[in-house]
Amino acid sequence: MKGSQWTNLPSVLRPGRxxxxxxxxxAEGAIAAGCNYYAGYPITPASEIMEHICRRFAQLPxxxxxQMEDEIGSIASVLGxxxxxxxxxxxxxxxxxxxxxxxxxxxxxxxxxxxxxxxxRAGPGTGQATRPAQGDVMQAxxxxxxxxxxxxxxxxxVQEAYDETIRAFNLADRFRVPVILLMxxxxxxxRENMTVPAKTSIYQRWKDLSRPPFGExxxxxxxxxxxGARLLVTGSTHDAWGYRRTSSPQAQQQLVxxxxxxxxxxxxxxxxxxxxxxxESKLDILLVAYGFTARSALGAVRLAREAGIKAGxxxxxxxxxxxxxxxxxxxxxxxxxxxPEMNRGQMLREVQRVVPHAAGYHRTDGxxxxxxxxxxxxxxxxxxGKKRALEGKDLFS
Amino acid sequence: xxxxxxxxxVKYIRPRTFPTPFCAxxxxxxxxxxxxxxxxxxxxxxSQMLFVSGIGCAGWIPSPHYNTDTLHVTHGRxxxxxxxxxxxxxxxxxVVIGGDGDIASIGGNHLIHAARRNMDITVIxxxxxxxxxxxxxxxxxxxxxARTQTTPAGNPEPPFDLARLVAAAGATYVARYSVWHxxxxxxxxxxxxxxxxxxxxxxxxTCPTQYGRRNENxxxxxxxxxxxxxxxxxxxxxxxxxxxxxxxxxxxxxVG
Numbered sequence: 344m345k346g347s348q349w350t351n352l353p354s355v356l357r358p359g360r361x362x363x364x365x366x367x368x369x370a371e372g373a374i375a376a377g378c379n380y381y382a383g384y385p386i387t388p389a390s391e392i393m394e395h396i397c398r399r400f401a402q403l404p405x406x407x408x409x410q411m412e413d414e415i416g417s418i419a420s421v422l423g424x425x426x427x428x429x430x431x432x433x434x435x436x437x438x439x440x441x442x443x444x445x446x447x448x449x450x451x452x453x454x455x456x457x458x459x460x461x462x463x464r465a466g467p468g469t470g471q472a473t474r475p476a477q478g479d480v481m482q483a484x485x486x487x488x489x490x491x492x493x494x495x496x497x498x499x500x501v502q503e504a505y506d507e508t509i510r511a512f513n514l515a516d517r518f519r520v521p522v523i524l525l526m527x528x529x530x531x532x533x534r535e536n537m538t539v540p541a542k543t544s545i546y547q548r549w550k551d552l553s554r555p556p557f558g559e560x561x562x563x564x565x566x567x568x569x570x571g572a573r574l575l576v577t578g579s580t581h582d583a584w585g586y587r588r589t590s591s592p593q594a595q596q597q598l599v600x601x602x603x604x605x606x607x608x609x610x611x612x613x614x615x616x617x618x619x620x621x622x623e624s625k626l627d628i629l630l631v632a633y634g635f636t637a638r639s640a641l642g643a644v645r646l647a648r649e650a651g652i653k654a655g656x657x658x659x660x661x662x663x664x665x666x667x668x669x670x671x672x673x674x675x676x677x678x679x680x681x682x683p684e685m686n687r688g689q690m691l692r693e694v695q696r697v698v699p700h701a702a703g704y705h706r707t708d709g710x711x712x713x714x715x716x717x718x719x720x721x722x723x724x725x726x727x728g729k730k731r732a733l734e735g736k737d738l739f740s
Numbered sequence: 741x742x743x744x745x746x747x748x749x750v751k752y753i754r755p756r757t758f759p760t761p762f763c764a765x766x767x768x769x770x771x772x773x774x775x776x777x778x779x780x781x782x783x784x785x786x787s788q789m790l791f792v793s794g795i796g797c798a799g800w801i802p803s804p805h806y807n808t809d810t811l812h813v814t815h816g817r818x819x820x821x822x823x824x825x826x827x828x829x830x831x832x833x834x835v836v837i838g839g840d841g842d843i844a845s846i847g848g849n850h851l852i853h854a855a856r857r858n859m860d861i862t863v864i865x866x867x868x869x870x871x872x873x874x875x876x877x878x879x880x881x882x883x884x885x886a887r888t889q890t891t892p893a894g895n896p897e898p899p900f901d902l903a904r905l906v907a908a909a910g911a912t913y914v915a916r917y918s919v920w921h922x923x924x925x926x927x928x929x930x931x932x933x934x935x936x937x938x939x940x941x942x943x944x945x946t947c948p949t950q951y952g953r954r955n956e957n958x959x960x961x962x963x964x965x966x967x968x969x970x971x972x973x974x975x976x977x978x979x980x981x982x983x984x985x986x987x988x989x990x991x992x993x994x995v996g
Contacts, residue, residue, distance in 0.1 A: 380828050407827050411820065412853040419817040419850075420824030423792070426811060427825040427832065449814050568790045568809040568825060569832050575754070575804050577812040586756070586804055 351542040352377065355403070358541040365504040365530040366391035366434075368537055369460055372508030373432050374399055375543045378458070379406045380429035382417040384439060387472040388528040389462040392434040414439035418446040422455045426576060428567030430512055434460035437479050438469060441486070447521050448487030449578045451602060454557065454565070456515035456548070458508065460524040462531040465685075465709040474709030475528035477634055477685040483523045484663050490599050492606035494613055495523040495663040497633045498530055502537040507660065513546040514613060518605055519562055525662060527685065529635030529711055558583030558597070561605045606664055614666040620644050621655035621673060628652060628721055629677035631670065631694055631701065633659040635711060636683050642714025643683075647721055654721065662690065667697045674698030679724050683712050743783070744926070749776040752786055754807040761800050763872075765952075765960025767919035767945030771866055772801045774922055774943075775837070778929035789833045790825055794818040794847065797873050798839035798866035798945075816846030819854045822861050830860070833933065840867040840881040841874075844902055848880070855909035855938045862932045862939040865902060868947035876950030887954045902942045903994045912937030914995040918944035920967040921991060928993065944971065944989065 355374050363371065370392045373381070381400065383393035393410070400406040407424070411417040414435055421431040435443065440461040450457060461483060465476035483495045494514050498507040504526060511522040551564035552572050563583070566572035575585030580595045588594035606613070619641055621629070628647065632640035637658045647654035657673050659666060674680050674694070680701035682691045691703040704720045706712050741748045753776075762768050779786060791802030795815035803812035809832075813821045818836045826834045836843075843851055843865040854861065870888055871877040878888040878895050881902060885894040903916040913935045917925040925943060932939035946952070946963035957963050974992035977985060 380824065382824060409823070409827060411823075412849055415817060416820040416823070416850055416853070419813065419820035420827070422813075423811065423821035423824030423826075424828040425824075427790075427829040429824075429828040431824070431828075445814055446817065567829075568811075569788055569829055571787055572809070573754075573787075573807055574809045574811075576810065577803060578814060579812070 348547055350545050350547060352545050354539055354541055354543055356539045358539050360536055360538050362534060362536055363501055364391060365498070365501050365526060365533045366462065367395045368501045368504040369434070369508045369524065369526065369531075370395035370399065371539075372505040373458065373512065374403070375505070375539075376509040376512035377430045377545055378432050378512065380421065380424035380431040381407070381433065382409050382411045382420040382424070382431070383433050384411055384414045384417050384435065386414075386436045386439045388464055388531050389434045389436045389439075389460065391531070392460060392462070414442040415446065418443040418459065421457050422446060422450055422453075425455050425457050426568055426574070430516070432458040432460065434462065436462050436464045437466045437482070440479060440482065444482070444486040448489060448491070450521040451487065451491045451493065452578050452598070453576050454519035454563070454602070455521065456519050456565070457521050458511045458515055458524060459521055460508075460526065463525065463527045465707070471709040473528070475635060475685055475711055476707070476709065477527050477636065478689070478707070479525060480662060480686065480689040483525050490603065492603045493523065493663055494518070494520055494606065495525050495661070497525045497660060497662050499634055499637045499658065499660070500530070500537075501533055501535045503660065504530060505537055505539070509543060513544070516548045517546045517562070518609070519565055520606065525634070527634045533635070555583035557581055557585050558601065561601065561608065610664050613661055613664060614669070615660040616666050616669045617658040617660065618673065619656040619658065620648060621657065623653055623655075624676060626653050626655045626677040628654045628679040628681065628725065629673055630654065630656045630717070631659065631680060631682045632656065632684070633662060633690065636685055639712050639714045639717055640683055643717035643721060646714060646718040652721070652725065659690075665693050670694055671697040674701065681717070681721060681724060683717050683720075685712060744777040744781040746773070749773065749780050752776045752779065752807055754804055757805050760805070762797065763949040765946060765948040765963065766797065767868065767947070768797055768801055768866055770919040770922060771864070771943050771945060772805060774919075774926050775801070775835070775864065775929055776806075778926045778933060781926070782930055782933060784833060784933065788831060789835065790822070792818040792822040792825070792834065792836045794838045794842035795873075796839040796842050796871065797868070798837055799842065801837045801866065802835075816842055817850065818842065819847055819850040819861070819863060823854060823859055826859060826861050834861040835933070836861060836863040838863075838865060839872070840865060840869065840902070841871045841879045844880045844900055851906065852909040855906050855911040855940065858910060858912060858937045860936055860938070862941070864929070864941045864943060866943050866945045867902065868945040868951060870947055870951040872947050872950045876954065886951075888951075903940070906940040907994045910938070911940045911995060913939040915993045916942040916944070916989070916991050918967040918971050918991065919946060920964050921971065
């Protein structure tokens with residue numbers, strides 16, 4: 344795209360190895376990506392992101408931190424800052440994320456780039472503030488009202504908390520969308536080694552005052568307030584220059600169509616998956632997992648391999664847009680598919696949409712799923728021969 | 741051209757935005773003009789101004805009419821959006837315009853916290869005592885006893901005194917005028933725009949369509965006359981007995 348480009352910025356942290364917490368790595372990733380506005384409200388298990396950003400912004404020029412009065416104020420001020428030219432972020436957990444969703448919908452229709460981190464905890468409601476869960480997958484996908492596509496990334500390690508946060512900022516500016524970084528308490532509070540490279544690749548926002556900021560091209564230019572663009576930004580259905588067109592079927596159709604297709608047309612660029620032990624053309628059993636659960640799944644694959652079972656892991660780092668081609672391709676090669684998740688099968692249903700014989704393994708008790716219990720479940724399904732033996736009530740018995 | 745005249749403020753209006761969406765007799769058109777007259781008289785750089793507004797009739801005062809950067813946001817949140825824009829780019833002259841439902845009800849939390857923080861923005865609340873766009877429901881500023889769509893037997897709840905609420909929360913400039921009192925209103929807007937810190941102006945506006953016709957005052961001129969009669973200046977109020985002040989609204993500068 345004209346006027347926009349990728350630039351390599353020198354790393355903010357000295358390049359090298361660090362021993363960090365997932366939440367801290369996410370904060371450092373944001374800083375490396377050029378995040379210069381952060382607004383937040385305290386909530387477990389995401390508060391460490393805000394605290395780390397607060398301490399680090401104080402040492403760096405041109406970066407603004409504020410603790411707002413609530414989560415709605417946090418996301419609202421993030422969007423206001425984004426239109427003022429900021430690379431803006433907020434972080435929260437499930438209950439706070441629920442509060443933010445109206446304004447996330449506003450960000451989608453106004454095409455306002457920002458990064459929203461949701462470090463999931465067990466719910467619903469206040470639930471278990473300090474326990475892990477992966478229950479916000481569908482909320483992240485469909486929490487705002489109306490029809491839209493959204494980008495949701497899910498890191499599984501401290502390294503990825505850093506790398507995927509940087510990628511989230513780039514995707515947000517590249518496609519002018521809010522990008523959700525969906526961690527879980529397991530990853531957020533995990534401490535392990537990570538490496539900071541010397542350079543960070545950054546996508547610069549496209550600015551062009553002569554072209555309409557809300558249409559004409561797939562991802563329109565986005566000038567900032569005060570630059571003379573006379574921006575007319577509204578959450579109502581609007582035309583290419585921002586004028587309200589709330590009773591025009593054509594305007595609504597065109598706008599929604601573009602909001603959806605600007606993501607779907609670039610699926611391949613957004614979708615990131617990893618495979619482990621998936622080299623054979625035919626697998627006995629394929630595990631599909633994401634986030635903290637993928638670590639246990641990899642452990643279970645190793646246990647299976649030791650027992651001579653041809654097992655593999657497909658790990659989803661991009662949850663939405665759902666990497667269905669990859670799931671379909673690998674799933675077709677596997678006799679059995681199991682998706683372990685710390686929820687009652689939110690992503691499983693999406694996987695089953697493309698590979699109907701996939702079975703789920705779930706925990707919703709605020710405990711992480713362990714490698715040995717996945718291995719036990721794998722043995723059960725292999726013994727029974729039934730493709731979907733793990734479904735239904737027996738899961739929880 | 742003389743500053744602050746109708747001919748002089750037309751340049752601030754976005755082309756293709758007239759006629760306005762406001763009902764006949766709505767006070768918001770007077771406020772729309774008053775804000776532009778204040779800006780014109782001060783000769784502010786309009787291109788460095790940002791107008792943030794929420795949902796409701798008053799949200800349409802700047803959006804789409806004002807021909808500079810405008811941000812028309814979710815219901816109740818304009819003060820929070822404005823906070824982000826102002827903090828990130830302090831050179832912007834940020835003005836929030838919203839109704840009583842937007843600013844004082846759903847947005848009440850953001851209002852008092854922005855005042856407490858003394859955010860350097862100007863908030864103008866067009867208070868017509870009712871939810872106009874959604875069909876005439878009760879708001880936190882509807883007078884006790886007033887009839888609305890959701891208080892058919894009369895509002896049982898006492899209203900907020902917005903100017904005093906915001907003054908108590910820590911704003912550096914607080915004033916209340918009505919769309920009848922246009923000259924002092926423009927003077928107050930000028931002060932607020934020049935003041936560093938959180939400035940708040942409550943502007944009593946008329947809504948014959950949703951408020952007046954349910955409360956035995958259905959004509960635009962009748963509603964304006966009522967503002968003239970019921971608004972008492974602070975100086976005059978000092979000389980009046982409490983029983984004389986019952987049902988009256990005190991106007992003037994609460995924090996100067």
